[in-house]
Amino acid sequence: MSSLARFPRELDSLERDLLLWVLPKERSGYAEYRTFVEAWPVVAAGRRGEGNYILAEPGWVVDIDSPLPQLLAYGVVEHALGALTISLRERFGRQLEFELEGGSDCIDLAALRQIRRWSFSEWLPSQPCPSCRSRIREVTMATTAGQALVLVLCSKDHRIWVQDGQTGVNALIPVTGFYNELMLQTGIHDPKIALDPKSLFELPGAYSDSDLISAFASYNQLRNKVALAGDLILAGQHKVNWIQGIVGTLTGKKKQPGHKKEF
Numbered sequence: 001m002s003s004l005a006r007f008p009r010e011l012d013s014l015e016r017d018l019l020l021w022v023l024p025k026e027r028s029g030y031a032e033y034r035t036f037v038e039a040w041p042v043v044a045a046g047r048r049g050e051g052n053y054i055l056a057e058p059g060w061v062v063d064i065d066s067p068l069p070q071l072l073a074y075g076v077v078e079h080a081l082g083a084l085t086i087s088l089r090e091r092f093g094r095q096l097e098f099e100l101e102g103g104s105d106c107i108d109l110a111a112l113r114q115i116r117r118w119s120f121s122e123w124l125p126s127q128p129c130p131s132c133r134s135r136i137r138e139v140t141m142a143t144t145a146g147q148a149l150v151l152v153l154c155s156k157d158h159r160i161w162v163q164d165g166q167t168g169v170n171a172l173i174p175v176t177g178f179y180n181e182l183m184l185q186t187g188i189h190d191p192k193i194a195l196d197p198k199s200l201f202e203l204p205g206a207y208s209d210s211d212l213i214s215a216f217a218s219y220n221q222l223r224n225k226v227a228l229a230g231d232l233i234l235a236g237q238h239k240v241n242w243i244q245g246i247v248g249t250l251t252g253k254k255k256q257p258g259h260k261k262e263f
């Protein structure tokens with residue numbers, strides 16, 4: 001990575017290789033981002049220090065004051081001296097922010113003994129989690145127009161992503177936002193549960209597939225993470241609130257009556 005704070009500059013070959021690697025060529029949904037990486041120069045440093053930079057279309061006035069865009073792609077190269085992480089964020093206007101962490105200047109990955117490398121972008125249905133290699137929960141989803149998607153939860157990493165079968169993109173879903181919608185959709189307002197997104201991963205199986213699909217449908221309406229053709233098919237009724245019973249038993253409290261949404 002170049003430490004010279006002179007802009008604009010071209011991406012160096014390591015930066016370019018790693019950014020393109022987390023945007024797999026064979027997945028059509030990443031193609032637009034690959035063209036940005038290929039075409040746009042580095043025009044500014046980001047707000048997060050060494051390794052954080054912004055690509056932009058020439059002439060675009062860079063904005064580093066707006067909230068950091070959500071993560072689009074994330075990968076890790078584990079090597080003999082540690083690990084290098086690659087984060088690429090969603091496009092904001094005509095700018096694109098990335099961060100390479102854990103690599104000192106001019107690190108020569110080719111010369112290092114690489115232990116393994118993985119990214120969320122490369123995951124395919126029925127594979128284990130690319131990060132921890134654990135089994136993960138897959139919830140198959142479909143839209144009224146026949147679009148196939150898979151909602152994935154890794155309890156070990158506390159990660160959620162959704163694969164769009166058409167574009168091949170694995171969209172990383174922020175846990176807190178998703179969990180808020182899950183609480184709304186299931187009508188849970190016991191603060192012990194509602195304010196604790198970790199419980200989604202610590203009580204695997206507490207939520208039905210249909211609860212999770214409803215939560216994603218609602219989240220996606222707000223954030224438009226995945227472009228949907230038609231509406232998501234929501235199968236069956238919510239089997240709600242037995243999680244409240246479990247937690248009530250554990251904490252000695254009875255579950256709250258009523259299902260009014262308070263959020």
Ligand SMILES: [Zn+2]
Nearest residue numbers: 129132154157
């Ligand atoms: Zn995992």
